[in-house]
Amino acid sequence: MIKSPEKLMKKLDLNFIDKQWFILALTHRSAGSKNNERLEFLGDSILGFVIAEALFEQFPDSGEGILSRLRASLVNQESLAELARKYDIGDYLILGSGELKSGGYRRSSILSDALEAIMGAVLNDRGIEASKTWILNLFAERLQGLSLDNWQKDPKTRLQEYLQAQRLDIPKYTLVNQFGLSHEQTFEVLCEISLFKSGIKATGISRKKAEQQSAELMLDKIAQEKK
Amino acid sequence: MIKSPEKLMKKLDLNFIDKQWFILALTHRSAGSKNNERLEFLGDSILGFVIAEALFEQFPDSGEGILSRLRASLVNQESLAELARKYDIGDYLILGSGELKSGGYRRSSILSDALEAIMGAVLNDRGIEASKTWILNLFAERLQGLSLDNWQKDPKTRLQEYLQAQRLDIPKYTLVNQFGLSHEQTFEVLCEISLFKSGIKATGISRKKAEQQSAELMLDKIAQEKK
Numbered sequence: 001m002i003k004s005p006e007k008l009m010k011k012l013d014l015n016f017i018d019k020q021w022f023i024l025a026l027t028h029r030s031a032g033s034k035n036n037e038r039l040e041f042l043g044d045s046i047l048g049f050v051i052a053e054a055l056f057e058q059f060p061d062s063g064e065g066i067l068s069r070l071r072a073s074l075v076n077q078e079s080l081a082e083l084a085r086k087y088d089i090g091d092y093l094i095l096g097s098g099e100l101k102s103g104g105y106r107r108s109s110i111l112s113d114a115l116e117a118i119m120g121a122v123l124n125d126r127g128i129e130a131s132k133t134w135i136l137n138l139f140a141e142r143l144q145g146l147s148l149d150n151w152q153k154d155p156k157t158r159l160q161e162y163l164q165a166q167r168l169d170i171p172k173y174t175l176v177n178q179f180g181l182s183h184e185q186t187f188e189v190l191c192e193i194s195l196f197k198s199g200i201k202a203t204g205i206s207r208k209k210a211e212q213q214s215a216e217l218m219l220d221k222i223a224q225e226k227k
Numbered sequence: 228m229i230k231s232p233e234k235l236m237k238k239l240d241l242n243f244i245d246k247q248w249f250i251l252a253l254t255h256r257s258a259g260s261k262n263n264e265r266l267e268f269l270g271d272s273i274l275g276f277v278i279a280e281a282l283f284e285q286f287p288d289s290g291e292g293i294l295s296r297l298r299a300s301l302v303n304q305e306s307l308a309e310l311a312r313k314y315d316i317g318d319y320l321i322l323g324s325g326e327l328k329s330g331g332y333r334r335s336s337i338l339s340d341a342l343e344a345i346m347g348a349v350l351n352d353r354g355i356e357a358s359k360t361w362i363l364n365l366f367a368e369r370l371q372g373l374s375l376d377n378w379q380k381d382p383k384t385r386l387q388e389y390l391q392a393q394r395l396d397i398p399k400y401t402l403v404n405q406f407g408l409s410h411e412q413t414f415e416v417l418c419e420i421s422l423f424k425s426g427i428k429a430t431g432i433s434r435k436k437a438e439q440q441s442a443e444l445m446l447d448k449i450a451q452e453k454k
Contacts, residue, residue, distance in 0.1 A: 037291035038283060045279035052272035053350070056265060064264035123280070128355055 008092045012136065021125045023094070025117035028110055030096030036117035043120030046128070050135045051075055054143055062148065072223070074142055081108035083138060084115045145192065153214035159193075162222070169194045171218065174209045176201065191213050195222065241349065241361065247363035248352045250321070252344035255337055257323030270347030273355070277362045278302055281370055289375065300370055308335035310365060311342045352405075378420045382442035386420075389449065396421045398445065400438045403428065416441050422449065 005022055009015070016022050021039070027037040051074055055067045062070075073079070084090065090105035093114055104110050123131040136143075153161075160170050177188035187207045191214035192199035200217045204210030232249055236242070243249050248266070256262040278301055282294050289297075300306070311317065317332035320341055331337050350358040364371075380388075387397050404415035414434045418441035419426035428442045431437030 038289075038294065041294050042279055042283045049272040049276035051367075052269055055267045056347075064268040067265065067268050076430075120283075126361075150264040178326040 003091050005092055008087065008089065011013040011087050012118070013137070014118075016121070016125050021121035022118070025121040026089075026092055026114060028096065028099060028104065028114070030072075030099040030104065031094045032096070036114060036120075039117035039120035039124070040113045041120070042123060043116035043118065046123050046131055047075060047116060047119050047135060050132050051139065054136060054139070055146075058143065059147070059148065065115075066148070066152065070146060074139060074146075076223075077108050077112045079142070080112035080115050084111035089114055089118075103215055155212050155219055158218055159191075159215040163193060163195075164220070170197075171215065173214065174206055177203075191215055191218050193218060230318050232417070233234040235314065235316065239315050239345070241345075243348070243352050245352055248348035252348040253316075253319050253341060254321040255323065255326060255331065255341070256410070257326040257331065258321045263341060263347075266344035266347035266351070267340045268347070270343035270345065270349060271301060273350050273358055274302060274343060274346050274362060278366065279358050280444055281363060281366070282373075285370065286375065286451070293375070293379065297373060299367060301373075304335050304339045306369075307339035307342050311338035316341055316345075382439050382446055385397070386418075386446055389446070390420060390422075398442065399426075400435075400441065402434055404430075418442055418445050422452075 004021070005026060008026075009019075009022060014022070024034065025036050025039050025043075027035045029037055048071070051071050052067070055062075055070050059067065059070070090111055093105050093110065093111075095104050099105075099110070119131060119135055122134050156171075163170060172192045174190045174192070175187060175191045178185060179188075180186050184205075186203050186205065187210040188201055188203045189207065189210035190199045190201050191211070200214050200221060202210050202214035202217055204213050232246070232253060235253075236246075236249060241249070251261065252263050252266050253272075254262045256264055272342055275298070278298050279294070282289075282297050286294065286297070288302035317338055320332050320337065322331050322337075326332075326337070346358060349361050383398075390397060399419045401417045401419070402414060403417045405412060406415075407413050411432075412433065412439040413430050415428055415430045416434065416437035417426045417428050418438070427441050427448060429437050429444055431440050
């Protein structure tokens, strides 16, 4: 059932001095106590760093907020699982019988964890520079495809465009509170969309800022739900 | 008012090829649009990676959960601010007049951000290996001081010990719900402590697991409050 890991190594353009690292990276915790969880911890951290550095260099004029959002768009469970699927990593996973039966090799979380574990394995076996090169190759297309257009838009615009793309109603913003003295007031706004029963409140030093902030939080909530 | 950055470089045992990186790392956003926010983004990512790798090596038998918690105990705003204070980094910050007046150089968030920005500056100026060495030196004492004792304890024990150390009452666990068929029931437990008005609920496949989970969430809440 499980294909030979050598084949996957070739597909991924990887060479290991000690192949055991690679095997371990493919071993899900359902298969036993020696599994890929520690490597995933390591891989997650090198991945975060490598992509942060790449974005820092690629977008010399972008602020920290945009860089963070760009990274989150590249490094998340769904995007990693998509990469894992591209290389059929699921076919090579070592899973316990329960996960095997329930189709664990198709689950995004398991695929994404395994890909991060492979990054940790490369780091352990070949060092920082080699793992960095490999990760950058893996993400080359996605990094090249990044455009600032979408990320420089403000949260209200992004939220509205997202909802319109999903053919959903545009968001509703309501001023629910206003407090403080006239020259230093705080505004509280409620943002509601048809996806969720309850809205999200946010405050700001102007009504507009509170609206933007509530839209930002709503975008975060949508991103959470999609995980 | 601001001391010379060269003095701080000496204290921190740093040499820069291009000192401008170091100056930029000390520049808070209140001082202008050229500030340390981008470097902080970069520094945060190299720091997370370097500490993850160090823990991976130092604790070869610990699982991912323990490694994550160890890292969170080393890398958080308060611990970074403490390190920044040890080297009087606040005295060297370049702040806008508003932050200067309101004592921004003492604020943990500003200090912690500046220290991360310095890490990003070292990375940019001297490369991965040099920044890794510097970060490991900075954290050497803390890494050596880590003991697994506290982290291997289960959440209920840790919560109880924490509260006792604060001379507070021990937590109260109440079974508030129980649902599902007899062989696959879910238990819902409420954990209450005297620090917070409202308790935290958690579920589990046994009463004990639900209690442990609620204690874990309560520990998270305490950690959040302390930030």
